[in-house]
Amino acid sequence: MQLSSNEHNNFSLERFESMLKTNSVLFFDSEEFEEIVHHYLENGKIALAKKATKLGLEQHPSSTNLKLFRIEMYIFENKLDIADELLDDLHLLEQSNEEIYIQKANIFSRRDKHSEAIQLLEKALEITDDEADVLSLLGMEYLFMEDYVHAKYYFMKCLEEDQEDYSALFNIIYCFEFLDEYEAAIEYLNDFLNKNPYCEVAWHQLGKQYYELKEYKKALAAYDFAIISDDRFIGAYLEKGRVLEKLKKYVEAIESYSITLGLDDPTSYALLRIGKCYEKLGNAEMAIQFYTKCVKEDTLLDKAWIAITDFYIKRKQFQKALYYIEKAISIDAENVHYWKRYAKISNKLSLYEEAEVGYRKTLELGNYEMETWITRGDILTNLGEFEAAVNNFNQAMEFYPENAELEYRLSGLYYTLSENDKGAFHLKNALKSEPEFLMIIEELFPQVFHLKTVVEIIKKHKNPSL
Structure with missing residues (x-):
């Protein structure tokens, strides 16, 4: 009886893990090792992937794919110099293997040398049978460089190769949004939907573009089409609810949100x-x-x-x-x-x-709004913590220099602390900029307001000839 591909893979994994447990040595062909390593990498079991690669290369020392797996793991561990050296050795033997260029590009990318990575990926694109994968990598490199025009181009090419590559579609829309090209995004999505009328992801993205342009009725229609395409699409129900809220249709919004509660947790x-x-x-x-x-x-x-x-x-x-x-x-x-x-x-x-x-x-957490400084300072004043209040308002002055509300309060506090020169200084500054706020002193510091020196400063301000 011949095993199916899945059964064969499971059988190979069971044999390999049994070998590790018993410490015996069993033979696997190079393709079996590749499948085992790939399985462990996909499931994030790096230690087992490394073990399988090591044993695989001991049995098949000339396997290029196993060598590439080993290089990939060195890159993952950020051992870039070792990976680079091994790739150079491999390149001497195989100059037409696109994976060598891809991994070399990966190293350049990790070193923030994105232009060099792009050059290598372009070489890989010339010889690969899987253009979509390389086009996606090119798009990502341009994203790293914040070149959204070229990134968008390559993701579009990627989507042309595979109409169901929704990560490419998301990246295309991300580029449109970053460039503030919402109308162009709508045009692109409508073209895409003409060819793929039941693509719920595209309808969902179209709704988001209309939402950004405040075209809520069109957004609502797009989300309805997304739901028609997939009536279990939670994201579409949530976005539809958001639009209905904007339209003040709260009962309908509740209905849309409530549907999601029955579809999943x-x-x-x-x-x-x-x-x-x-x-x-x-x-x-x-x-x-x-x-x-x-x-x-x-x-x-x-x-x-x-x-x-x-x-x-x-x-x-x-x-x-x-x-x-x-x-x-x-x-x-x-x-x-x-x-x-x-x-x-x-x-x-x-x-x-x-x-x-x-x-x-x-304030310690970085909220430096004027209201926060003033309210805290006034509370400290009412608690009789005058020096702490002075420190508070002086700190506030660093963010709001020459602010009359702060100056009046500092004046009142300094007079209260019998530091009359400082009190007079801040009072004069405050009167110059906002004389109508004088009530601050009258309300918060009534005793100061009636001091002879304060009365004289106020009179002199009102009538400079005195």
């Missing part, structure tokens, strides 16, 4: 969007139900924690909002959006020390 994105739609429809109970499902499904999705926190903030249920944002921070303490909300909620609840910590953490 629920995605946190779909649960979040359904929650958002219910919230926009004013159905608070269903909104919170889906937000809660979302954070359970994916505890690392910050948009979900933010959605549930903001839901309670909008309803002024600050204690509940604080509960959820504290849970979020316990999962990811380096998320600036969490700390910003924690600070604002704590401030609303008059938890000023906690609010100050939140704003400080927000």
